[in-house]
Each structure stands twice: as C-alpha cells, then as structure tokens.
Amino acid sequence: MTQHEHTALSEREASVAQDTQRTPLCLLIGNPNTGKTTLFNRLTGQNARIGNYPGITVERRSGDLTLNAGGAERVVEVVDVPGAYSLSARSAEEQIALSAVLGWAENPRPDLCIVVVDAGQLARNLYLVTQLLELDVKVVVALNMIDEVRDNPPNAGELSRFLGVPCVATDARHGTGMSELQRAIGAALAHPERAALRIAYPPALEADLTRVSAALPSAWRESTARERALALWALTSIEQDDELQGVDPALRARCLEVRAQAGARDIDREVIATRYALIDAELPKLYPRLESHPKKRKTSERVDRVLLHPVFGFVIFIGLMLLMFQSLFSWSDPAIRLIEACTSLSANFVEAHVPESILRDLLTRGVIGGVGNVVVFLPQILLLFFCIGILEDSGYMARVAFLMDRIMKALGLHGRAFVPMLSGFACAVPAILATRTMERQRDRLLTMLVVPLMTCSARLPVYTLIIAALFPPSRVFGWLPVQGLLMIAMYLFSTFITLISAGVLGRTAVKGRRVPLILELPPYRMPSLSGTLSMMWRRAVMFLKEAGSGILVFTILLWALLSFPRPAHVDQPPPPVASSQHVPSPIEQSYGGRLGKAIEPALKPLGFDWKIGVGLIGAFAAREVFVSTLGLVYGIDDADENTTPLRDKIRQERRADGSPAYSPLMGLSLMVFFALSCQCMSTLMVVYRETRAIRWPLFMFGYMTTLAYAASLLVYQGGRLLGF
Amino acid sequence: MNLAQTQIGQVVTVTHVAGEGSFRRRLMELGLVPGTRVEVIGVAPLGDPLELLLRGSSLSIRRAEAEGVSVQLGEGSSAELAADAVGRSPSNGALAARGLARSAP
Numbered sequence: 001m002t003q004h005e006h007t008a009l010s011e012r013e014a015s016v017a018q019d020t021q022r023t024p025l026c027l028l029i030g031n032p033n034t035g036k037t038t039l040f041n042r043l044t045g046q047n048a049r050i051g052n053y054p055g056i057t058v059e060r061r062s063g064d065l066t067l068n069a070g071g072a073e074r075v076v077e078v079v080d081v082p083g084a085y086s087l088s089a090r091s092a093e094e095q096i097a098l099s100a101v102l103g104w105a106e107n108p109r110p111d112l113c114i115v116v117v118d119a120g121q122l123a124r125n126l127y128l129v130t131q132l133l134e135l136d137v138k139v140v141v142a143l144n145m146i147d148e149v150r151d152n153p154p155n156a157g158e159l160s161r162f163l164g165v166p167c168v169a170t171d172a173r174h175g176t177g178m179s180e181l182q183r184a185i186g187a188a189l190a191h192p193e194r195a196a197l198r199i200a201y202p203p204a205l206e207a208d209l210t211r212v213s214a215a216l217p218s219a220w221r222e223s224t225a226r227e228r229a230l231a232l233w234a235l236t237s238i239e240q241d242d243e244l245q246g247v248d249p250a251l252r253a254r255c256l257e258v259r260a261q262a263g264a265r266d267i268d269r270e271v272i273a274t275r276y277a278l279i280d281a282e283l284p285k286l287y288p289r290l291e292s293h294p295k296k297r298k299t300s301e302r303v304d305r306v307l308l309h310p311v312f313g314f315v316i317f318i319g320l321m322l323l324m325f326q327s328l329f330s331w332s333d334p335a336i337r338l339i340e341a342c343t344s345l346s347a348n349f350v351e352a353h354v355p356e357s358i359l360r361d362l363l364t365r366g367v368i369g370g371v372g373n374v375v376v377f378l379p380q381i382l383l384l385f386f387c388i389g390i391l392e393d394s395g396y397m398a399r400v401a402f403l404m405d406r407i408m409k410a411l412g413l414h415g416r417a418f419v420p421m422l423s424g425f426a427c428a429v430p431a432i433l434a435t436r437t438m439e440r441q442r443d444r445l446l447t448m449l450v451v452p453l454m455t456c457s458a459r460l461p462v463y464t465l466i467i468a469a470l471f472p473p474s475r476v477f478g479w480l481p482v483q484g485l486l487m488i489a490m491y492l493f494s495t496f497i498t499l500i501s502a503g504v505l506g507r508t509a510v511k512g513r514r515v516p517l518i519l520e521l522p523p524y525r526m527p528s529l530s531g532t533l534s535m536m537w538r539r540a541v542m543f544l545k546e547a548g549s550g551i552l553v554f555t556i557l558l559w560a561l562l563s564f565p566r567p568a569h570v571d572q573p574p575p576p577v578a579s580s581q582h583v584p585s586p587i588e589q590s591y592g593g594r595l596g597k598a599i600e601p602a603l604k605p606l607g608f609d610w611k612i613g614v615g616l617i618g619a620f621a622a623r624e625v626f627v628s629t630l631g632l633v634y635g636i637d638d639a640d641e642n643t644t645p646l647r648d649k650i651r652q653e654r655r656a657d658g659s660p661a662y663s664p665l666m667g668l669s670l671m672v673f674f675a676l677s678c679q680c681m682s683t684l685m686v687v688y689r690e691t692r693a694i695r696w697p698l699f700m701f702g703y704m705t706t707l708a709y710a711a712s713l714l715v716y717q718g719g720r721l722l723g724f
Numbered sequence: 725m726n727l728a729q730t731q732i733g734q735v736v737t738v739t740h741v742a743g744e745g746s747f748r749r750r751l752m753e754l755g756l757v758p759g760t761r762v763e764v765i766g767v768a769p770l771g772d773p774l775e776l777l778l779r780g781s782s783l784s785i786r787r788a789e790a791e792g793v794s795v796q797l798g799e800g801s802s803a804e805l806a807a808d809a810v811g812r813s814p815s816n817g818a819l820a821a822r823g824l825a826r827s828a829p
Binding site: 085086088090120121122123124127236239242268269272273276291292293294297301304308309310313314402403405406407409515516517518519520521522 | 741745746747748749750751752753754755757758759760761763765766768769770771772773775777779780781782783784785786788789
C-alpha cells in the first residue's frame, strides 16, 4: 500500500538552486505563540525591514541572516510570515501564508521554509508541517521552546525520520541551538533535493482530488505532489462565499461541484482526520511518554486560578490596566514637557539669531513646531509598546482577551481591542498603532475608527479652559464641585459614545463576517526585556518614518493658513481704544480667520461664533492648540488653559446687544463638539498609514464631524428650548 | 451532549463537529476531530469563553460555537471514532495509519 514516488525537480527550480548570485530567501513559518518572532530576531540580529505583503496591509518583516558555511559567509534573507495554524484559507489575509510559501501574487519565491514548532505542542503544530510537506517545498523544522519540556523532551532525530526533513531542537529565547539551526539551513539550501509527503486519503477523496486536479490552472501544476496538495487546498478552502484572491473560476466551479456531489461524505473531516490520524500514530515514538495534560500547562493553570478568578482576577486585571494607563497618562508627562521645552528653546534660539521674516516664522512655527508635534508622541508610544511587549510576552495579553471577551463581543470588538481602547484615554496615536496586536484587518479597522472618540489627554486643556471660564466654581448639594463633575461627565459621555459607535460601525461600515473567537492561552513565561525593547524601538522608528513627514507637512500648511496673508503693518502699535471697539488681530485677517468667518453661519446653530471657528481650525494641529489659537484671536500670545486674561476675555465677550456671547450652554456644546469631532491631523495621518487607504481617514473625519455637529446642535438647541 | 454543557474538570470525547463551513474546518484543524479527548479546563469569569485542553494544547472558544461540538463523557473508544472519521468503514480508517509514503531522495 505504501507508494514511493520520486519527486522530480522542475528545471526552473534546479536553475534557481544553481544560481548562487541571488540572495536565498527563507520563510519563517509556524503556528502563533511558537516563538517565531523571537527566533527571527535571533537569526537576523534585529535588523528587520518592515513592509507589507503585496496588495494587503499585513506587516511583512524581513531581515538578513549571515551563514558561516565552511569559512565562506553567505547572506540569506529571512521573512517572518504571520502565524497560522493551517494553510487552508477563506480570506485574502489567511491566504498570505500559502502565497508566501509558493511565491504567488508578487511574493518572491522562497528557497526554504523554516517551520517553527512548539516542542510541547507537537500534535497541533505538526498539522501545518504536514501541509507544507505535502506541498513539496523544502523544509527545515526548528523544534523550538525545547527548554520548556525538559521533563519530557521530544526526540528531534525521531521527528526528522518521521517527516523526512532536518529537525533541530532550539530555544530561541536563550539562543540555544542557533548554530545547529544555521548549519541545517545552510545544508538545506545547498542540497537541491527534497522529499514530498504523500498521505493516502480515503479512496473516495482520492477520486475527488483527481477531479479537482484536472481543473487546476497550469501555473499550479509544478510537480505531481504539489498538484495534489493544491487540489486538497482548493477543496478545503474554496467556498461559495469565500474572499480568496486569484482563484481560477473553473477551479472554483469544480471544487463547488465536487463538494456538492460528496453527498453524505464529509470532505473536511476526511482530510483533517486523516492528517491527525497520521500524527497521532507517530506521537508515541516522538515523546518519552504521552501526556494528555503536560506539566507546563499545570503550572500555568495554577497561576490562572488566581489571575482568572472571578474576583481576584478582575481586581488584578483592573490594577494592571490602571498601572499601564497611569504610566501612559502621567509618567510620560515629564518627557513630553521636556520635548515641548526643547521645541520652544529651539524656536527661541532661531528667533534670537534670525532676523524677522516669513522664513523665520516658517522655521519656528512651521518646521520646529511640526517636528515637535511629531516627537511629542514618542514618550507615549514607547511606554505603550513597553507595556504591550510585557503583556504579550508574559502570556497575559491572551488572558486580557479571555477576561474581556464577553464584554467586547457585545460591542462587536475583539477581546484584544481592550488595550488599544484603554490607551485611547491617553492618546489616539499610540492606541491606533497598538491595534496591530490584533490579527484580523476588520478588528483592527473597527478599533482604529472608534479609538479617537475616547477622551484623550489633548482634550483636557480645552475642557479645563471652557469649564474654568464659563462654569461657576459652585457645588451641588453643598459638596460636589460642579467643575469636577463636568469633567467626569465628559469622560463618561465619550466612553458611552465610543461603545455605541463600535456597535453601530461594526454592523454597518466595517461589517465583516462574524468570525468566531479562537484563543490560545499560552503558558506564562518570563517576558524578555531585550525583545520588548527592540519592539519599542521598531515601533518608534516606524512611526517617525511613516507618520512623521505627514504630520510635519500638515503643521506647516496649518501655520500658513493661519499666517497668510500677513497684515501690512505689523509693527504699528495698536491704537489706544475703548474695549468696545474692535481691533482685528493678524490671525483674523489670515485665510484661516476668513475661513472661520465663512463657516460662522454653519457654527451659529451650535452657539459658536467665528472666533471659536478659527480655534477649531487651529485645533487640527492638535486639540490643545485650540487654546493658543483662541488666545491669538484675542491678541494674547502664548495662552494656555490656565491663562487668566484668556478666561476673562471669554467671560467678557459680548454680543451686539450687550449680552454675554458665551454662555455655559455654549460651553457645554463646545465640549461635546470636542469630545466627538476628529480635530487631530496626527490621528488621521496614522490611520492613513495603518490602512494605506485614503478612504478610511476620510470616513473617520466625516463620521466624527457629523456626530459632533449633530450632538452639539442637539445640546445647544435643546438647552435653549429648555430655557438655559 | 455538547461541549457547552460540560462542567469544569470533565474529560470528554468529541463525537461530531457541526457548524458553519470555514469555522467548523478551523476547529477541526486545531485538533477538535471526532475521537479527540478534550479536558474542560475553565470558563472565563463572565461565563464565556471556555478554555479547553486537547492534544496537549490550549484552545478557547465561545459557548455559541462549543454548542456545535457534540461530545460524550469519558475518553471513549477513540479508535472506533477515528475510523468513522475517515470513511464509514474500518478498512478505510486503517488506511490512515499506514498512509505515510515518502519519495526517496
């Protein structure tokens, strides 16, 4: 019954193998949580280049590995493929692994697949290995995390015999087995032969495979083994409503036809159960003893009895999340202040040494201000990714998803969205970057779209100014301060709206297929500091490179909008005038000022005048800039939320009839507007960078502005009807 | 009985997996094939999802999906179920164990 079959190398592949000029390409592939990324960092020395897979915004990390084979150095490119449990796919995202392995869809063709398997979970991990071997690709297996199964270590030699490919025991976290793995990689690259795995499926399925094979496009028929494996892949991936890319219509029709004719037979079960039967039969030979409940799991379960406890679990969870939030919110503050101080020092330096001109203003307010606007995000980004690195590495992040799934599910969000959402209370920019911890594009997108609704720290100066200027410091019931209550109300309001928006957007704009949750609670591990630090570094560099230039350009454009045309006589001292007489400030005559006046009719129903309008335009640079822009409108330089003159100006502002222009009701309307509108170009820029599609930042701006306008209108007009 | 009706600490054997095409396939690919021994490790404090241990690996799924996985108490006669998994006749099932063939390099 055993069939032996010689796998003939296609001529093209033989020529590739001989072509020593080309840098060989190795893929690092494996299940999630197998230490793939740690191994990648070990092999490539963390010189990762980060890009995207062709046609899809999924991160593709590649780096160089220098092999030292017999004195001669050889550079090999290594690509870290997103973790996958199987090659079968129903979406373009899940298809990445297969496309990368076969060099489809503009992916470069790899010379070798390094499959990383968890030495403690061979049964599940070997499933992917059987699929790869069936595909007739060259494979080297890294039997990773071998340190965690010291009491029952699998036999690498026996595994190698079973699979017919080299297997090397490794421990990427501590660097064990790296030179052996490199030797195996070098040897496999030099060796043109490889062995395909041929699993005998039930006869009825074999007949189906023959029929599907006949419909495969010619590009998919490189060898008999691959043809058969791709027929299997097609039969277990193609569905009536899948979202796969590049599937030939004839093949699709054939697969659907074969499935329809299968009748009572269960094709998926035939394929999967046969593969597992093969693995199960081999397991007793691989491990010294078969354990259905491995020791390392028992240790983690003991820890989980506390960390996932209905009471203590949540207490610890809330404590850890508060700690993380506190670090983002408060501990980043000294660094942020330092950056702001450096920015203003540089601006002052330029102002002192360059004669007054447009160029000087461009330098100080545009360029230096813009660079400051970019760098100021770094403390929070670094801190957040430090926390995420520790949470992921220790295995606690999976527990966060496990604990919060019930709540997040109701909102249509993934459990892992919790950390980005919480970070949104500090700043939307790092929070949006943090959505990358989620695997699915749809989950990332939905989280990104609602995170900017959370009350970020840049809204606080605006709220502080409005509350201090327009609301009396009185107390409710004699002891509850009105001002503090308002601040808390704004937080609650924004959280409430965020949750509602997630529910609505998840059912409308980013309506993805309902994807059931599949979560793995990995054993607890000591987090690796070097891995976390390198991830923080990579994220920071990526932010500077990708979003930095855009934020800089927008800062300069905003500066120009609020500075041109320049008034003719800047140096002319302001004539002494009575307070009722209006003196136009330079900003009033700028394009931005004119724009503010032009949109005044639209803002009137919300209770805003053109001055607020100009402030709103300025606030695009960052929400807190609203305060200093409003200050400029009133001719106050360097205003902040605690500046008394600005508060007084706001209180004293009168309408033509002498009544106060700004009422507490208008203040509330303005705060609601700020809570919901997308007054932050950095957020928009980061969303654009993360989605690589202009429509998502535009959509975000559109829906948030509409929401803000509608809510403010309701507050102001409703309040007036009620007689406020 | 189905997986959602089990108690923490129970050991059960999968008899059948139902559900929507691609998700059902994914569950089976993660090891939940008929004949598999599953230990129910825990339930999240809010009642969902469940944490399972199968083939030495952790897997958490929601109750809604666990309802589609039929199980029987105890370790069951897995050979019988495995045979049933592959074809309806034991002779086909036996194929799987001997199924590995390899090309000589």
